Amino acid sequence: MSKGTVVLAYSGGLDTSCILVWLKEEGYDVITYLANIGQEEDFDAAKKKAESLGAKKVFIEDLRAEFVEEFIWPSVQANAIYEDRYLLGTSVARPCIARRQVQIARQQGAQFVSHGATGKGNDQVRFELTCYAMYPEVKVSCEGTEKNHAPVNLYLMTKNPEDTCESPDVLEIHFTKGVPVKVINVKDGQSKDTPLGIFSYLNEIGGRHGVGRIDIVENRFIGMKSRGIYETPGGTILYHAHLDIETFTMDREVRRIKQGLGIKFSEMVYNGFWYSPECDFVRHCIDKSQENVEGKVQLSVFKGQVYILGRESPRSLYNEELVSMDVQGDYDPCDASGFIKINAVRLREHHRLQGEASSNR
Amino acid sequence: MSKGTVVLAYSGGLDTSCILVWLKEEGYDVITYLANIGQEEDFDAAKKKAESLGAKKVFIEDLRAEFVEEFIWPSVQANAIYEDRYLLGTSVARPCIARRQVQIARQQGAQFVSHGATGKGNDQVRFELTCYAMYPEVKVSCEGTEKNHAPVNLYLMTKNPEDTCESPDVLEIHFTKGVPVKVINVKDGQSKDTPLGIFSYLNEIGGRHGVGRIDIVENRFIGMKSRGIYETPGGTILYHAHLDIETFTMDREVRRIKQGLGIKFSEMVYNGFWYSPECDFVRHCIDKSQENVEGKVQLSVFKGQVYILGRESPRSLYNEELVSMDVQGDYDPCDASGFIKINAVRLREHHRLQGEASSNR
Amino acid sequence: MSKGTVVLAYSGGLDTSCILVWLKEEGYDVITYLANIGQEEDFDAAKKKAESLGAKKVFIEDLRAEFVEEFIWPSVQANAIYEDRYLLGTSVARPCIARRQVQIARQQGAQFVSHGATGKGNDQVRFELTCYAMYPEVKVSCEGTEKNHAPVNLYLMTKNPEDTCESPDVLEIHFTKGVPVKVINVKDGQSKDTPLGIFSYLNEIGGRHGVGRIDIVENRFIGMKSRGIYETPGGTILYHAHLDIETFTMDREVRRIKQGLGIKFSEMVYNGFWYSPECDFVRHCIDKSQENVEGKVQLSVFKGQVYILGRESPRSLYNEELVSMDVQGDYDPCDASGFIKINAVRLREHHRLQGEASSNR
Amino acid sequence: MSKGTVVLAYSGGLDTSCILVWLKEEGYDVITYLANIGQEEDFDAAKKKAESLGAKKVFIEDLRAEFVEEFIWPSVQANAIYEDRYLLGTSVARPCIARRQVQIARQQGAQFVSHGATGKGNDQVRFELTCYAMYPEVKVSCEGTEKNHAPVNLYLMTKNPEDTCESPDVLEIHFTKGVPVKVINVKDGQSKDTPLGIFSYLNEIGGRHGVGRIDIVENRFIGMKSRGIYETPGGTILYHAHLDIETFTMDREVRRIKQGLGIKFSEMVYNGFWYSPECDFVRHCIDKSQENVEGKVQLSVFKGQVYILGRESPRSLYNEELVSMDVQGDYDPCDASGFIKINAVRLREHHRLQGEASSNR
Structure with a gap:
């Protein structure tokens, strides 16, 4: 008799295949689940492998559109960046992937999830x-012991900036309520206007110009420092474009408060x-702060830079x-004085106090 | 009879020359003062012009070393950046320049300063x-009405990244207590170890590779948004290098608090x-937070990027x-669970409450 | 011919009467305006005096209900408190009063306001x-030069706690979305359920027990420290009650963020x-954070304390x-370890580093 | 043969006595340790009981002075208060107690500690x-399962405010660098000037007047809300006195930053x-912020209130x-305008934008 049903986040790789086999041996029914959030992957092969190893059901779920709209876009609005450098790519993917896994578990009556x-x-x-x-x-x-051995080629989406083409691409990105609604390539007139279309296109352009590579040491939630090598081509372009249109349209003091909230958001998401x-x-x-963040930004992408x-x-x-400086308008220089x-x-009172203090001592 | 003595911050240009003449006509003795903080300027010509226009005394002050040590270095420690983009070049120069002006005024018995x-x-x-x-x-x-008409060539220190050389420079920057103490060019072995030497060299290398150009809209203290075009080649290199060595050596939670202080510092200095x-x-x-910020960073500078x-x-x-992942050491995976x-x-309690709330309503 | 129309915030006192007369002499038409936000005042006398001094029109406006609902209630939600002590009474009244003055000015076609x-x-x-x-x-x-000479009896609403009655009042305050919707006196069963009714009643009860007197030095926006003597009987009761129901119903981390926003709110309003x-x-x-802040708080008011x-x-x-402690439920003590x-x-890594550092030096 | 030595934080009560016996049965040598931080306790009885149960050594340590100086005083400087209400009594005691326990463990060569x-x-x-x-x-x-059953009389140090004496005590507290250095009772001239003397005396006076009782719900670090009933008579007096002298002597903007740090400090200590x-x-x-926090505060303590x-x-x-208001000095009202x-x-620009937005839509 089965001990119950497990929904396993399955990649098709060695580690999760071992888990699948082990779970079955332990007496569980196993449902595998693989999310497509835009990564390069042979989904068919993974499906076949799961079936051959005894998965009771296999779910391959295309989450690309909801990933961009519900997870990437709010991060763009937040100018989310962890420890001043990391644009949170994977951190944002994880809740999107796990959410669907839980939905499958509930719907299939599974009491267990595994990864x-x-x-x-x-x-x-x-x-x-x-x-x-x-x-x-x-x-x-049972959790895995996946050993993410660094792959030979760490960067999959971006070219080495030294090898990128010698002429920039010039893009125009349109924003409404702080999210991109259209991107136009000024050179060739190409244009995208769905969330997934925009994000994929920016990844492509950014990748071609080697944008968004970082090699950092970061602080994990569990209290260790670890090294991370990341590439976020589209995210980097959006970060710069959004920052620009936001400063242009948002009141200074609202932005200051929102900046603090964005830092908190980044930590929460990372953790x-x-x-x-x-x-x-x-x-x-x-989201409320973004009501007026509307307009278009022109930018060039070249040799790793935006x-x-x-x-x-x-x-x-x-x-x-x-x-x-030429128009006085109703600005009176006296007011500035x-x-x-x-x-x-x-400041003067402070100086006075300091003077008294030092002369009395 | 003189109405008193004015120390005038004098640039040799048209606007401050007009002020000089006007102050004399109004019956003041005028002392001119011109600070050298590293800008391109014909100091001799400015001196002669001031004298010819009737300045009683002319001070040309070389503040370059103190500017780097006392103003740039603390900003590097702070990772100072205003509104996520502006590295505060001019904002930091101003208190350095005005401090000496006030010292001259006190020492010369002048009751007035002008700019x-x-x-x-x-x-x-x-x-x-x-x-x-x-x-x-x-x-x-009397304050001036200097009209900073945008110069024909806005960028003086940095080359256009499209026109920069095709091979990167690789630098090694050594830090002690969060300030740079040495820079070595790995290619040719050149090395600098004084504050002014280091900063000038980084400006040169950064400029050669087109690093640190920005075109932004920023929020002025007086409540307007204005456009600013800035180049901070050396500052940009130092910003990235310092951020890296800081994250490597500073405790996560200390850094989080220090990050907030750095944002406040940037606003204060900007304002x-x-x-x-x-x-x-x-x-x-x-400064206290920087006690352990020590070590060296290797970086390459290429086509506008660090x-x-x-x-x-x-x-x-x-x-x-x-x-x-291969060494378990005394880390027990059970602890992570x-x-x-x-x-x-x-999170579960929150979910429970929400569930009750929705089922009761 | 008139130089235009001024709407003057008129108190009936000496200072604003002088302004009224002076404005007329200077050639302005003057409309006087006096807001009733619950203060003790002879409104009729003020009206007659304004008319006798030549006011073209006299507005006496009862703002009590909107003052409580639109200005006090949001401050209660915020737990607004300036510099850890001042509950912002006057600071909150001013925008309420000036808003109506501006409305009158617009409606009467007046280009000027005065106070x-x-x-x-x-x-x-x-x-x-x-x-x-x-x-x-x-x-x-033209602004006034009102000299708020400290009155003989500084406290108008509150009794000296040493002289208050010897038995407490016990109240029950009901909140919905972070604002009070009902107050019941447990002893005598009295009950109020309109904003103005609730606030007035709490002022009465608090005043009777000497609640909410403070004598502080505070920091003004214009950069001076000044002494302030305030009484906020109803506000003090609401502050404690709201804080209690909020902590009871709000998630810890939401509250932490909201606490920071409340501090900012208090500074903005004060300034x-x-x-x-x-x-x-x-x-x-x-306001968003208050969605779940619902329930009732029981409290006693006695000898200046809540x-x-x-x-x-x-x-x-x-x-x-x-x-x-007696129910284990699904809480596993192992998890705590x-x-x-x-x-x-x-913390251990930090200790290790410190040990190495001290042994290497 | 012994499995090793354990230093056990021993209270003399049932729970830790059980742990002692159990540890011995499991084969450990047990050293008991009881800290005196000012609580009411029969230390001799505890010592005898520990010995009779087989403790190898018994340490009774008087930590009262270091507790006040090294733990309470920094909390006073911080105006430490958790979630706007709890003055952190126990939270501050714990690191003081555990520090000595660890020192004993190291010195006695014990590899284990227990509580x-x-x-x-x-x-x-x-x-x-x-x-x-x-x-x-x-x-x-092995950790305990101590069940802190609520005692019959929850408050040990403070009287019920309804039963306290009918005349206030008036105290004068002197501060240097933000810590109290002397307290004088104005009525009877009593005076204390050691940290422990001051703190004990304030506990006595505060207790006599029923100061510092709270009944709250608080958020524990482990994510639950729990009810806490606390009394902090001396701490409450010091909180109010320190807040007052700090605002009097500290620059507004320094205080604002320090306030944020104090909130963070409180959370750290609580957790x-x-x-x-x-x-x-x-x-x-x-501590740095407290350099100028010097002077004396006069206050009265009466019926639960300071x-x-x-x-x-x-x-x-x-x-x-x-x-x-009577002295103009060198303050020019024009500057205020x-x-x-x-x-x-x-604000005007924002209004202009809103107007345009609403008329364009």
């Missing part, structure tokens, strides 16, 4: 926290708390006339 | 706040509050053995 | 920022930025069974 | 994190991270002349 991520990595935390948050009664079945009350709350607040060329917006707060003197009241 | 910065810019605020903070009784004499109790306090705290190649430190917190389950307690 | 607050106080800033924010073209006519994009944004976020006696909520996150050990990984 | 705190509470976390941080190789021996790099760092920064009566300081930043107008630039 191949090891106990020293962040992905185990992200996976399991998502499962517990969305399916509190679930049991996490695996996408599905948590605080992350829900922060996503809501960030250069902002200009921006336009119907909701710009940049007022060329106001800022011009008053502004400065009042700001100096506190 | 050519306009009422719509940040530089007026930075200049005047520094003066009031360091010399509370000073009077700021002109270098000489303020809060900026003193934050500089002290940031790539970190690696890092080494005697005070590294990166423990390759601990993080390795417990860690995750306890972190999930709150 | 009696002096240049050294916060109220001038709060008043004028509200006016500029809501009516950008308005001109602020006069109620009508600003950042304050709109923060109010929205805080004691929380208990709380109940249909949306409580407090789970007595989970927290009980793992949780602690993983949290200690970072 | 009676359960897996659901914060104290286990605080205890074990301290041990791991200070003695990374230590093994935490058990007293001995962590981040808590070291934050304590250092807070009322600040006044304060004096040689390093006050409160300038009565500057703030006076300029200050306000510049602050309004941003």
Whole structure:
């Protein structure tokens, strides 16, 4: 008799295949699940392998569109970046993948979920926290010992910037409420306007120009520092473009508060708390901040770098006339003097106190 | 009879020359002052012009070394960056320049200081706040109406990345207590080990490869958005190198707090509050955080981009053995499960509440 | 011929009467405006006096209900408290009062507004920022020099705690979405359920027991420290009650973020930025955080103090069974050990580094 | 043969006595350790009981002075308060107690430490994190299952405010660098000037007037909400006094940053991270902020409440002349208008944008 049903996040590789076999030997029914979030993978081969190893059912799920819309786009809105450098690619994928796994488990009546991520990595935390948050009664079945031996070619999407082509691509990215709604290649007129289309295209262009490679040491949630080598071509282009249109259209002080929320969001997501009350709350607040983030950014992509060329917006707060040195308008230079003197009241008092203190001592 | 003595920040240009003449006509004695912080300038010509226009004394002050050590280095320690993009070049120069002006004023018995910065810019605020903070009784004499018409060639230090050389430079930068103490060019063995030598060399290398150009819209302290075009070649290299060695050697949670302090520091400096109790306090705290930030970073500079190649430190917190998937050491995977389950307690309770709420409504 | 029309915030006192007369002499038509936000005042006398001094029109506006609902309630939700002590009474009244003044000015076609607050106080800033924010073209006519000489009896609403009655009042306050919807006096069964009714009643009860008196030194926006003596009887009761029900029903991490937003909110409001994009944004976020803040709090009020006696909520996150030491439930003590050990990984690494550092030096 | 030596935190009560016996039965040598941090306890009886149960050695350690100086005083400097209400009494005691236990373990060559705190509470976390941080190789021996059944009389130090005496005590507390150095009872002239003397006396006075009782629901580090009933009579008096003298002597913006650090400090300490790099760092920064926090505060203690009566300081930043409405001094009201107008630039632009947006839509 079966001990119950396990939904196993299955990659087709050696480690999760071993888990599959072991689970069956232990007396479980195993359903395998493989998510397509845009990675290069032979999904058919994985399916066949799972079946040949005795999987009761095999799910191959195309999550590409929802991954971009529901996970990447909020991260773009947040200018999400962990420890000032890492654009969170994998961290964002994990809750998307685990969410579907839990849905399958519930729908198939499985009490168990399993995965191949090891106990020293962040992905185990992200996976399991998502499962517990969305399916509190679930049991996490034996975890794997997947050894992510560094592949020979670490970078799959991006070319080495030294080998990229000698002329830039120039793109125009349109934003509405802080998310990209269209990208146009100015040179050849190509254009994309679905979330998945936009993101895939930016990955392609960014990859061609070697954009978004980093080699960093980062702080894992479990308290270790580890080395990470990442490539985020499309994400890097979007980061720069969004930052630019946001500063152009958002009030300074709103942005300051939103910047703090974005840092918190990045930590939550990195640590695996996408599905948590605080992350829900922060996503809501960030989304609210994006109401006026609308317009288009022109940029060039070249030799690993993204250069902002200009921006336009119907909701710009940049007022060329106001800022011009030639137009006085209703700006009175006297006001600036008053502004400065009042700001100096506190500084002068401090100086006075320091003077008294040093002369009394 | 003289109305008193004014120390005028004099550039040799048209605007401050007009101010000089006007101040004399109004009955003031004028002392001109021109700071050398590394800019391209014909200091001799400026001196002669000031004298010919009737300056009573002319000060040309070489502040380059103190500018790097006392103003740039603390900004490097802070990873100072305003609104996620601007590395604060000019903002940091202003308190350095105004400090000496005030010292001259005190020493020469001048009651007034004057400058050519306009009422719509940040530089007026930075200049005047520094003066009031360091010399509370000073009077700021008539301000200028300097019109910074955009020059034909906006970028003076950096080449266009499209026109830069086809092979990278590889540098090794050594840090002690979070400040650079040596830079070595791996290709040709060149090496610098004074603050001014290091900073000038990085500006040269960065400039040659087109590093550090930005074209942004930023939020001024006086409440307007304005466009800024900046180049910070050396600063950009140092920003990336420091960020890397800092993450390598600093505890995660210390860094998180320090990151928040660095953002505050950047805002203070941008707004002109270098000489303020809060900026003193934050500089002290940031300096404290840098005690273990020691080691060397290898990086390449190429086509406008800085790539970190690696890092080494005697005070590294990166423990390759601990993080390795092959070595279990005294890390027990069971602990990770417990860690995750306890972190999930709150998430599960939240889910339970939501479930009850929705079923009761 | 008239120079235009001024809407003057008129108190009936000496200072604003002088302004009224002076404005007329200068050739302006003057409309006086007096807001009733619940203060003790002879409104009829003020009306007659304004008319006798030549006011063209006299507005006496009852803003009590909107003051409580639109200004006090959001402050309760925020747990608004400036510099850890001041509950912001006056700061919150000012935008309410100035908003109506601006509405009158627009409706009456007046280009000017005027008030009696002096240049050294916060109220001038709060008043004028509200006016500029809501009516950008308005001109602020001559400001006053009102000298708020401390009255003989500083406390108008609260009794001296030494003289209050010897038995406590026990109240039950019901909250929905973080705002009070009902108060019941447990002793006599009295009950109020309109915003104005609730707030007035809490002021009465709090006043009777001497609750909410403070004598502080505070930091004004204009950079001075000043002494403030305040009484906030109802506000103090609500502060404690709201804090209690909020902690009971809000997730820990959401609350942590919300606490930071509340501190920012308090500073904005204190400084006069109620009508600003950042304050709109923060109010929205805080309001969002209050969705589950529902339930009732029982408290006693006695001799200047508020004691929380208990709380109940249909949306409580407090789970007595989970927290009980006698019920193990599905809480495994082993998990706690793992949780602690993983949290200690970072601390141990730090200790190791320190040990190495000290032995190498 | 012994399995090794355990240092057991022993209270003399049933739970830790059971652990002692069980450890011996399992083959360990047991050293008991009981810390005196000022609690009511029969230390002699505990010693005898431990010996009679077979403890190899018994340590009774008087930590009262170091507890006040090294743990309470930094918390006073921080204005430490968890979730706006809890003054952290026990949380601060735990690292003090565990530190000595670890010292004994090292000195006695014990590889194990043990305690009676359960897996659901914060104290286990605080205890074990301290041990791991200070003695990374230590093994935490079997934890207890201590059931803190609520005692009949929950409050041991404080009287019920309804039953306290009818006349206030008036105290004068002197601070240097943010820590109390003397307390004087104005009525009877009693005075204390050692840390332990001051703290004990404030506990006595506060207790007599029923100060510092709270009944709250709080968020534990392990993710549960739990109910806590606490009394902190001396701590409450010091909290109010320190807050007052700090605001009086500290620059506004320094205080704002320090306030944020204090909140972080409170969370760290509550969660058990007293001995962590981040808590070291934050304590250092807070200590730095206290350099000018000097002077004396007069306050009365009455019926559960602390009322600040006044304060004096040689390093006050409160300038009565500057703030006076009657003295203009060198404060120009025009400056205030300029200050306000510049602050309004941003608000007006926002209004303009909103207007355009709504008319275009």
